[in-house]
Amino acid sequence: MREPAPLSARVVVVGGDAAGMTAASYVRRAAPDAEVVVIERSPHTSYSMCGIPYYVAGLVADADDLVVRTPAQFRAAGITVHDRTEAVDVDPRARRLTVRDLARGGERDEPYDLLLLAPGAHPSVPDIDGADAYAEPLRTLDEGMRLRDRLETGPAVERVVVIGAGYIGLEVAEALVRRGIDATLVDRSPHAMKTLDADMAAHVEAALEGFGVHLRLRTSVLAVHGEDGCARAVDTDAGRLPADLVVVAAGSRPNTALAEAAGCRIGESGAVWVDDRMRTTVDGIWAAGDVVESVDLVAGLRRNVQLGTHANKQGKVAGMDLVAALRGERGAARFPGVVGTAVTKVCHWEVARTGLTSAEARHAGIDHAATSFHSTATAGYLPDPGTVEVKMLAERGSGRLLGCQLVGTGNVAKRIDVAATWCQLGVTVQEAQFLDLSYAPPFGGVWDLLQVGARKLVSALGLSPEL
């Protein structure tokens, strides 16, 4: 064990997006004597990755609108940002990074007293012929800019195949249809959005097809063909799909190389293991954001969840612990874990989920009951009451809410935060049904739909409603 780093120590952060810059900014404010250095591969810092599909759709005019703060702005705030610079190796004993200048070439050392690894994740490009050459990943702002540029100024794009029917794949397919482009979404899974149960995903699939997206599920991509640098077609096990452009949105894997080089423990999920203050198993090294795994508080296991919300919160916790570590203390904040809350908008439908799906609960061996029902977004007697499909599940015996999925039109998505709070705090369906939730005709029925679900589960589980 080394002595606590002095307050004038050098804190180096690898990765200049949500987790890294949140931590760097916190350290900058709370430890004025520390030197704060950020190493970022791209020319950009702190941008909204989730906003990229909206930029591709043209709903966001300028890529700069997605950037919260530029490297220049961080520099003005006293943070040394080395953009277009990649950290390629680390020596945790010498507390030294090796970094490569991607703009001018050459490598150099960057010593650190404390190191935060927040290098994010990289797109999983399927290991198929031609994918590397002709399929475009879509994860970074640069990739989003290149895609939109291609759509707006390149040779006319009439047909696009999107590989991967997860959040980003769906959002991009929708964005393309909005631009008048024929979009086909291909996924080998039996249903879109693996984060939902199949019965709930069916509503999303219907919405997508109604909007004009061609869905090819249970379909594996075998090869991507192209010429002159442009895609021409995608071969699948269900035939050939012509395409002027192929976009890959098939998930992404945590960038664990540096953490592995440092000897940090890699968890069961394949992401970096950290404690609840974002410390890795290697002295002097923290990690946060898409590169780490988090405790799933419902299932009681660890998952790699790549979401900006977690990256921001983890960055805050890491920043506080880094500052505390400068004083030889532990940070005051802890990242408690996740329950798997996620929302998106698909065409006119809002899609929301939290906790476990039935499939996940079965897989985790949790005995449970589920209820699925139809509700409305407003009182049924108002014009256009909308539609909300609800699925909820609770644990047999305890009645603890395990998960909730909502798909519907009109003020649906943010209702999931109520169920997320219940999942995270271990609220039972017995308790949930008598909470004082809001009611007015423009917002639903007199029993909130989550409480309708809670009542159905109390009944399905044969629970006493005794609190």
Next chain:
Amino acid sequence: MREPAPLSARVVVVGGDAAGMTAASYVRRAAPDAEVVVIERSPHTSYSMCGIPYYVAGLVADADDLVVRTPAQFRAAGITVHDRTEAVDVDPRARRLTVRDLARGGERDEPYDLLLLAPGAHPSVPDIDGADAYAEPLRTLDEGMRLRDRLETGPAVERVVVIGAGYIGLEVAEALVRRGIDATLVDRSPHAMKTLDADMAAHVEAALEGFGVHLRLRTSVLAVHGEDGCARAVDTDAGRLPADLVVVAAGSRPNTALAEAAGCRIGESGAVWVDDRMRTTVDGIWAAGDVVESVDLVAGLRRNVQLGTHANKQGKVAGMDLVAALRGERGAARFPGVVGTAVTKVCHWEVARTGLTSAEARHAGIDHAATSFHSTATAGYLPDPGTVEVKMLAERGSGRLLGCQLVGTGNVAKRIDVAATWCQLGVTVQEAQFLDLSYAPPFGGVWDLLQVGARKLVSALGLSPEL
């Protein structure tokens, strides 16, 4: 003490709306041998009182659309419904009600083994000259039907004065403007919606005025003038307001007469005191709905809160306890209390509140800090990000969330259920800031606005974020 009522007992319910019919329906299902009798003053049962302004606006075509179940439907389900019948007296020793047949005249006795009082509330008509004769209360479906009939088929109505700037007053004033009628809303309070703090109410007032409603605050009505059965003008301490019609929406008072006649304890709020199984202090008598007071779980006192959500939940709890009482047992469900959650839509604005306002917290002597800030309903870079004004308060020392108010455009209202859950479960702002709430650009920023508020309160209260 009498012996437990036999399962074949006669259960009588006074009041055929949310609380009464929920209880009656439960008893009907769970105790097939019991006789279930409902005494209802009006010709209607189980209708949405909250839907009346939308019916007046013409957004709901038919008054029947507001009726969940008619007396005939309840009768078909085996419940004896005496509509147009008023319970006028009760003898709790003899277990006997006196009821009056409002259609055919005459009184008779209705014996009971168990009695549920759910007679609701009646509008407070201000004690001013001419109000009884020329100002129309708006609480029941009949009153709503009369008002719409007057607007659609009576002599032309050009100018309406609405007395009372609470939820119903606002909704009715908006409904009138939607019909092309000049509406003036008068209230002696310094701000509209006393359930909000003045600073938050100011946003609602601006929305109302922008929509075309004339607001006269700090204005007391002195007299209502009329002739030939029609209103002509309202005299206020700020001058005369011409009016073809005057609507009173100045709150309502619980119908406690029967409970008082029975000797039931009336609580500090002026409503009927009940325990958490809806039992009054008189053996054999339960009460539920607008007539009772509930425990305010945040302030720790008792309030009379007249909302359909509570009436339904209390009716369910009362029904379960009535059935249990038939077996000499206690019901399995308990009504835990309220936190004062309420939402409404005013023009294009959604208004939501839960817990205590700053004014209420001060009045309750709770040391607290408040934060107010502006946010958006979507990510700021999307087109039309909407606007959300947020106010939150938390207790000094503990950090317990005490209350939240939201006023804004776009998916705002149901977010209050998250804060309501926090208030009801005693969640602290330290804990709230790290909950796994949802994020996607169409629904807000990467830190949910309630978590932005939680962070601000952690800071304002000088709390450690330690969980």
